[in-house]
Amino acid sequence: MAGEKQTSMFERHLQTAIQLILVFLLAWAGLKLVELGENSARLEERMTYQAQQIQVLSRDLRSWSAEMRHLSERVQSLESRDG
DSSP states (O other), rough: HHHHHHHEEEHHHHHHHHHHHHHHHHHHHHHHHHHHHHHHHHHHHHHOOHHHHHHEEEEEEHHHHHHHHHHHHHHHHHHHHOO
């Protein structure tokens, strides 16, 4: 009987230790998921900002291209007038 009681007590302690380990692992996994979510949000915000910057640069490039065409036309006009 005493041997069974010690085994039973040992089993309960072992089960408690296993449960604590599982709870710890679940908490750790939860924290890692939160970190992953935060990192994803940061990356998404950076990508949004970069997309906005690309749009601005694209508009600037179109504007500069139109200005270059205009200047080229003016040069051609001046060359044909002088020639």
